[in-house]
Structure formats: C-alpha cells, structure tokens
Amino acid sequence: MCGIIGYCGSRNAAQLLLSGLKQLEYRGYDSAGIAVVHKSNLQLYKKAGKIEILRAIVPDILEGHWGIGHTRWASHGKVNDINAHPHTDCTGKIAICHNGIIENYTSLKKRLDSENHRFISQTDSEVIAHLTESFYEGNLVTAVKSTASLLEGTYGILAIHVDHPNQIVGVRNGSPMIIGLADKEMLIASDVSAVRAHTKQVIYLEDSEIVSMNSNAYEVSNMRNQPINKKIEVISWKLQEVEKGSYPHYMLKEIHEQTESIPRALSGRIDEQQATAVLGGLNMSDTELLSVKRITITAAGTSFYAARVIAYLLETLARIPTTTELSSELRYRNPVVEQGTLYIAVSQSGETIDTLMAVRELQRKGAPVLAISNVVGASIAREAHGGIYIHSGPEIAVASTKAFANQLAAMYLFTLKMARMRHMTWPEGKKFLKHLLNISNQIEEILNNADKIEQLARKYCKAKNFLFLGRGINFPVALEGALKLKEVAYIHAEGYSSAEIKHGPIALINPQTPSIFLVPDDYLYNKILSSMKEVKARNGSIIAISTEGDTQISHIADDIFQIPKTEQNFYPFLTVVPLQLFAYYCALELKCDVDRPRNLAKSVTVE
Structure with a gap:
C-alpha cells in the first residue's frame, strides 16, 4: 500500500x-x-x-x-x-x-x-x-x-x-x-x-x-x-495516460476509457479465420491446455468478482468445472492441489500480497499458475508460469473500473480458446467474437446516457443502505456494484443473488432501502421479475437495470436504466457500467474524495 x-x-x-x-x-x-x-x-x-x-x-x-x-x-x-x-x-x-x-x-x-x-x-x-x-x-x-x-x-x-x-x-x-x-x-x-x-x-x-x-x-x-x-x-505507458485531461476525476475518465481499453485487450489476440483466441503468453501448449480437467481462479476485491463471472463462463461454454477462491483464504487453507487442475491468479496491480502469496503456495505444491495482470513486470506476472496482460493502461483511481472490464475481456478470450478446443463449434466461435468485438460500442451507448444515472444518483444518494441483486453470470456484477458504492460513496451496500433475498435479506426491505436489480433479457429474466415483485410487495424501492425494449419492467420498478441488447453471456460488460457511474455520481453528490477514498489503497501490499 x-x-x-x-x-x-x-x-x-x-x-x-x-x-x-x-x-x-x-x-x-x-x-x-x-x-x-x-x-x-x-x-x-x-x-x-x-x-x-x-x-x-x-x-x-x-x-x-x-x-x-x-x-x-x-x-x-x-x-x-x-x-x-x-x-x-x-x-x-x-x-x-x-x-x-x-x-x-x-x-x-x-x-x-x-x-x-x-x-x-x-x-x-x-x-x-x-x-x-x-x-x-x-x-x-x-x-x-x-x-x-x-x-x-x-x-x-x-x-x-x-x-x-x-x-x-x-x-x-x-x-x-x-x-x-x-x-x-x-x-x-x-x-x-x-x-x-x-x-x-x-x-x-x-x-x-x-x-x-x-x-x-x-x-x-x-x-x-x-x-x-x-x-x-x-x-510502455505514456505520461498523458496518467493525466485527467478534461475529466474532473480519474474514476470518471477511466469509466469512459473502457471503450478504448477493451479493444486494446483484444488487439492481436483474435484469429477470425479459426474463430478462436491467440494467447502466446500462456506458455502452455494446446495439448497441455486440453489436459486441464479443472480450473481454480484466485483473486481479491474487484478482481475476485471478475473471476466469478469467468467461472460461470468457463463452465457454461468450455464445460470445465471452475471454482473461485479468495486469495487470502486459499493461502492459509493448505489447498489440495490435484493433477489436471489449472490455477489462474487475477490482480490488477500484479502486486496484491494475498494473491502473490497464494501463487507461491500453489507453486510450492507443484501447481501450474497463470496470471491475469495489468502491470507489465509486476511480481505475480513474473512469477507465474505464464499469463495474459489485460492492457487497460494505468488505472489511477483507487476504485477499479476499466481494469475490471479488461480482466473480463482477457478471460473471455481465454474461455473462447478453451471452448473451441472442446465443444464450441466454428459458427458459435464466430458469434462469440461478433458479440465481444461489439461490446465497446455498446458501452459507448451507455456512457452517452450517463446523465440519466446522474439523476438517479441525486434521487437516491441519501439512502443509508442499498441491496444489489442479480442472478447467474450477473450475480458477481451485483457484488461488484455494491463494492463500488461502499468504496467511493461510503454507503452501506450488500450484493446478493436475487433468489436469496427470501432466505433472510428480505427482512431488510423497506421504503428507505433501495434495491438495484440487474434484469437483462436472459434465461433467468422471469425468476428475477418474481424477486422484484417480492420486494415491491413490501414497499421496497426498486431501480432496474434492464434491456432496451423491455416493457414488463415498468410495471414493477420505480426507476429504470436500459442497456443495449447482447447475447446473455456478455451482459456483465454492460450491466457493470451503470453501477460504476451510479457509485461515482453518488460520491460526487455526497462530496466524497472520489479518486482517493478514505482508508483505501490501490495496491494492497500488506496482509
């Protein structure tokens, strides 16, 4: 730190x-x-x-x-x-x-x-x-x-x-x-x-x-x-990359930079002809990758939530059993390392001490470890067997935004490679790449409507508690949204699977505790609607992040922000952006130090 x-x-x-x-x-x-x-x-x-x-x-x-x-x-x-x-x-x-x-x-x-x-x-x-x-x-x-x-x-x-x-x-x-x-x-x-x-x-x-x-x-x-x-x-970083330019805060600049940083993470790593990814830095042959029977991803903080998104994706598309572990717990849990298990360590700085020590513990037990990092030459990247740099450029604000998006982008490419080696067909690979390459344009559409999020922040920023609710691949995004609000606006917020509110958290529902639902048009849409109705029946305020063209949601939610339509596995790129903006504008309204929140550090190098 x-x-x-x-x-x-x-x-x-x-x-x-x-x-x-x-x-x-x-x-x-x-x-x-x-x-x-x-x-x-x-x-x-x-x-x-x-x-x-x-x-x-x-x-x-x-x-x-x-x-x-x-x-x-x-x-x-x-x-x-x-x-x-x-x-x-x-x-x-x-x-x-x-x-x-x-x-x-x-x-x-x-x-x-x-x-x-x-x-x-x-x-x-x-x-x-x-x-x-x-x-x-x-x-x-x-x-x-x-x-x-x-x-x-x-x-x-x-x-x-x-x-x-x-x-x-x-x-x-x-x-x-x-x-x-x-x-x-x-x-x-x-x-x-x-x-x-x-x-x-x-x-x-x-x-x-x-x-x-x-x-x-x-x-x-x-x-x-x-x-x-x-x-x-x-x-390789240029000095102007660490300057705010015309933006009032680094956090806002970095949210907007996602439209540039995601294409940078993808550049040179796509084989359009074979509909797969080219990741030379893995230092693993295709034969070695094909022999992987299980994957464990370890990380902390925002990187951990990115890891949880990828765990869904790897199991869904590559059909590889995948788990996530908090680095701080993995290091001290005396993990059982089995042959055929690949470990992936995710850290924006590449210096996160909990993750670095977890990597060393895993390597002492003979496990292969790949690194997902932003900083070239960082400790985790140097010590891992191989890995992928996310190329988000310098991230100055303490609260991570574009690095989260680029971690997803890098690991989506890894998932594509693993899936194409297994069950994903060439047409499915082409469709995957089409959606991935369009993500930055869709994020730009969201950013063009940031004023609507700013209005929502003004309306709700005085609330003392928030619930962030999502399901499936968007459940980790709900966790990340709650973390962002806590980090920069100092508002207590909790992320849950929307299915879990009836198992306890529903006791917190009242008109003064807004619930932010992530409800894109995926296979869990109707399930999430049912959870929203449960909250509404108890006089809870609801903000919905839904998909363009959704007409059902207006009968339940108090306020709605709509995002562009995409294939259901790609919604995390889009659902997270309104949550980042919401946290930023709430912090702004509450006159918090947006880029340097109290008690926090960008690179956590102490246990």
Missing part, C-alpha cells in the same frame, strides 16, 4: 521527491515525508495529511541532491506527524522508509530497548532504522542486509546515511520496488508511476535482492553477497 521513492543526481532532490510522491497518491496514504541530505545534514520533513500539507512546510530553497520520500498508509500507530516516515536512528544519521509490515517488530523492539535505543514512534517500521544503526560499522549495504535477515513479514526498504553521500540502499521482500535509470541520476520507487516522468528504463527487484545505487551506477546482489545481473525493461 503506501509508496516510496528515492533520488540521487544533480537536481533538487526535495522537489523531485515531492513530485514523485504526488504520482504515488493513488496508492492510498494518510501521511507523507521526505529526508534530504545536504552537507552531512539530514533534513527531515513529514506531516499527517495530504502531500500539499507536506509541501507547504518544505522550504523552496531546501538544498540537497539525494534523499528518500514516503507516503504512509497506517498499519501500526495512529495517523500523526511522528508516525509518518521517514524514520531515523538514535544518531540522526540514518533515515529509512518502509512499505509493508514487520511481524516480529515487538521482539526486535524489546531487544533494541535493552540496548538503550530510543523510540519515538508507535510504528513497526522504526525498528528498521535502529537495527541498521546497531549493525552499522562503516558499510551501509552490510548493515541493511544484516537488518533484513532479522525481519519477518513484508517489506520494501530504502535507507540513507549522511556519511555516505549520494548513496541509497534498497531491499525488498514481498513489497514491489523498481529502479529507474536516467542520465547521470538514479531513482528507486515502489511504482513506475513515480519515475515515469524522468525515465522509461526500469529494473524490477525480486524478493531478497538488495541494491546500492548512486547517481552514476547501481549494484544488485542477493543476501549471500552474490552479484545479480538485471534486465532493463522499458515502460
């Missing part, structure tokens, strides 16, 4: 660090700070709150050409200035920034207390600074390595020492870290967004790798002091 950045070069470090932290805002944070060294003087500035508050206390004339910065998302200790990073040691010569959680910090702190180290914060991270001090004997790299060897948990650490001009030491274990290579200057950060403005050349550190860098060179080694040659990658 949080973010780190370091810089060494010839430019003003303070201003560059502040700009880099600004690019990391989307990851979520509650305080920020920088440490810059000038003439053996460690200059430390940190404040609770937004980066603008920190910027206001940093002098414009602050000198220094190397330093580190941090945005904190509180896990240990309250949100205040003292607990903000960077943290220093007793001498005031060492400063560190830390992403992650140190699980054994209590025992380490007791040891350091007995050695008369003075702690001033409530954080787990401060032990890193004091441990580094205790191991320091003139070599900062050695001290950081010795410190890391004692740490249990996840971490991405940057360390500087005033007696080592222009040097930054970084080490990672479970928390992402990249090196940015520029002309006579070096950057290091938790995210490519922090370095994109300065370079396109990056190196991804792996777990248990440590880097020592200055403005002219870097050295990467492992914990056994063995040097490691690293491959230089090129960032």
Whole structure:
C-alpha cells in the first residue's frame, strides 16, 4: 500500500521527491515525508495529511541532491506527524522508509530497548532504522542486509546515511520496488508511476535482492553477497495516460476509457479465420491446455468478482468445472492441489500480497499458475508460469473500473480458446467474437446516457443502505456494484443473488432501502421479475437495470436504466457500467474524495 521513492543526481532532490510522491497518491496514504541530505545534514520533513500539507512546510530553497520520500498508509500507530516516515536512528544519521509490515517488530523492539535505543514512534517500521544503526560499522549495504535477515513479514526498504553521500540502499521482500535509470541520476520507487516522468528504463527487484545505487551506477546482489545481473525493461505507458485531461476525476475518465481499453485487450489476440483466441503468453501448449480437467481462479476485491463471472463462463461454454477462491483464504487453507487442475491468479496491480502469496503456495505444491495482470513486470506476472496482460493502461483511481472490464475481456478470450478446443463449434466461435468485438460500442451507448444515472444518483444518494441483486453470470456484477458504492460513496451496500433475498435479506426491505436489480433479457429474466415483485410487495424501492425494449419492467420498478441488447453471456460488460457511474455520481453528490477514498489503497501490499 503506501509508496516510496528515492533520488540521487544533480537536481533538487526535495522537489523531485515531492513530485514523485504526488504520482504515488493513488496508492492510498494518510501521511507523507521526505529526508534530504545536504552537507552531512539530514533534513527531515513529514506531516499527517495530504502531500500539499507536506509541501507547504518544505522550504523552496531546501538544498540537497539525494534523499528518500514516503507516503504512509497506517498499519501500526495512529495517523500523526511522528508516525509518518521517514524514520531515523538514535544518531540522526540514518533515515529509512518502509512499505509493508514487520511481524516480529515487538521482539526486535524489546531487544533494541535493552540496548538503550530510543523510540519515538508507535510504528513497526522504526525498528528498521535502529537495527541498521546497531549493525552499522562503516558499510551501509552490510548493515541493511544484516537488518533484513532479522525481519519477518513484508517489506520494501530504502535507507540513507549522511556519511555516505549520494548513496541509497534498497531491499525488498514481498513489497514491489523498481529502479529507474536516467542520465547521470538514479531513482528507486515502489511504482513506475513515480519515475515515469524522468525515465522509461526500469529494473524490477525480486524478493531478497538488495541494491546500492548512486547517481552514476547501481549494484544488485542477493543476501549471500552474490552479484545479480538485471534486465532493463522499458515502460510502455505514456505520461498523458496518467493525466485527467478534461475529466474532473480519474474514476470518471477511466469509466469512459473502457471503450478504448477493451479493444486494446483484444488487439492481436483474435484469429477470425479459426474463430478462436491467440494467447502466446500462456506458455502452455494446446495439448497441455486440453489436459486441464479443472480450473481454480484466485483473486481479491474487484478482481475476485471478475473471476466469478469467468467461472460461470468457463463452465457454461468450455464445460470445465471452475471454482473461485479468495486469495487470502486459499493461502492459509493448505489447498489440495490435484493433477489436471489449472490455477489462474487475477490482480490488477500484479502486486496484491494475498494473491502473490497464494501463487507461491500453489507453486510450492507443484501447481501450474497463470496470471491475469495489468502491470507489465509486476511480481505475480513474473512469477507465474505464464499469463495474459489485460492492457487497460494505468488505472489511477483507487476504485477499479476499466481494469475490471479488461480482466473480463482477457478471460473471455481465454474461455473462447478453451471452448473451441472442446465443444464450441466454428459458427458459435464466430458469434462469440461478433458479440465481444461489439461490446465497446455498446458501452459507448451507455456512457452517452450517463446523465440519466446522474439523476438517479441525486434521487437516491441519501439512502443509508442499498441491496444489489442479480442472478447467474450477473450475480458477481451485483457484488461488484455494491463494492463500488461502499468504496467511493461510503454507503452501506450488500450484493446478493436475487433468489436469496427470501432466505433472510428480505427482512431488510423497506421504503428507505433501495434495491438495484440487474434484469437483462436472459434465461433467468422471469425468476428475477418474481424477486422484484417480492420486494415491491413490501414497499421496497426498486431501480432496474434492464434491456432496451423491455416493457414488463415498468410495471414493477420505480426507476429504470436500459442497456443495449447482447447475447446473455456478455451482459456483465454492460450491466457493470451503470453501477460504476451510479457509485461515482453518488460520491460526487455526497462530496466524497472520489479518486482517493478514505482508508483505501490501490495496491494492497500488506496482509
């Protein structure tokens, strides 16, 4: 979660660090700070709150050409200035920034207390600074390595020492870290967004790798002091892709970008002649894919709901038994891995710690794992057997929208490939592709009527509770709609299968609790209508997301938003868009921070 950045070069470090932290805002944070060294003087500035508050206390004339910065998302200790990073040691010569959680910090702190180290914060991270001090004997790299060897948990650490001009030491274990290579200057950060403005050349550190860098060179080694040659990658994202342009918020921009991002996910991956998908990154032969007898998809949050949509699709079209597992549960459940089972890990950032650890646990048991990820070079993508990049482009708003759509697009292609190898005929494959290729045009039709969703948001945004109800392949979309409303508008919402309301949730129905029904013209249409009538009989308010031309729904629903007609398996692409817009406009009406909701982070890299 949080973010780190370091810089060494010839430019003003303070201003560059502040700009880099600004690019990391989307990851979520509650305080920020920088440490810059000038003439053996460690200059430390940190404040609770937004980066603008920190910027206001940093002098414009602050000198220094190397330093580190941090945005904190509180896990240990309250949100205040003292607990903000960077943290220093007793001498005031060492400063560190830390992403992650140190699980054994209590025992380490007791040891350091007995050695008369003075702690001033409530954080787990401060032990890193004091441990580094205790191991320091003139070599900062050695001290950081010795410190890391004692740490249990996840971490991405940057360390500087005033007696080592222009040097930054970084080490990672479970928390992402990249090196940015520029002309006579070096950057290091938790995210490519922090370095994109300065370079396109990056190196991804792996777990248990440590880097020592200055403005002219870097050295990467492992914990056994063995040097490691690293491959230089090129960032493909353009700077303008992370700017809002004419949109007031990133979330709205990214909802609208779905019309561009979905075709990008499909581009170059369709074989029209054979009516199938071409997915070279799977690193599995057709024979290996054909031998798959069962699939388990693991993910968290929005990615988990995308996974549940695909589970329906794979069973319906490819006739492969498919289950979904929350990554956080799968990792600790000692899963039984059977021969013939393929695992798929889904993560927008590719750094979601629960999903990454689930992948490692599965691989320890010999399971093949494919990754569905947006970020090229992310940990999950690198460690998996193969996979599919979703190519949604950078997603800055904390609440995921276009990444959900692109995860679906990528996995719809995977489903097509698996289905064509089994029971799907050539004409059925052609029909599938026809509907898939038309989805972005149909989303554009919905977006052209966004003002109607805005009117519904104004009408209903004062409600304290919502129910989101769907069935079949649209049930996970109802779950995702409820999540979006909770995330950005802070309104309590629950998603259910509409068939399940009579098994308990119907007790919640009253005129002040609106129900949003997803009721496209699929094979469950009449079943959903029956559930709507049950709600209406109890004076519940109903908003219906229905299909163009539906005339029955108007006799039941209080308000209706209609989406274009498509084949029933493709409705999740369309039913989710009004729900994304509804959450956005409700948040707007309630004056919430749409792009950076409270307590949330974009990339969840702590358990």
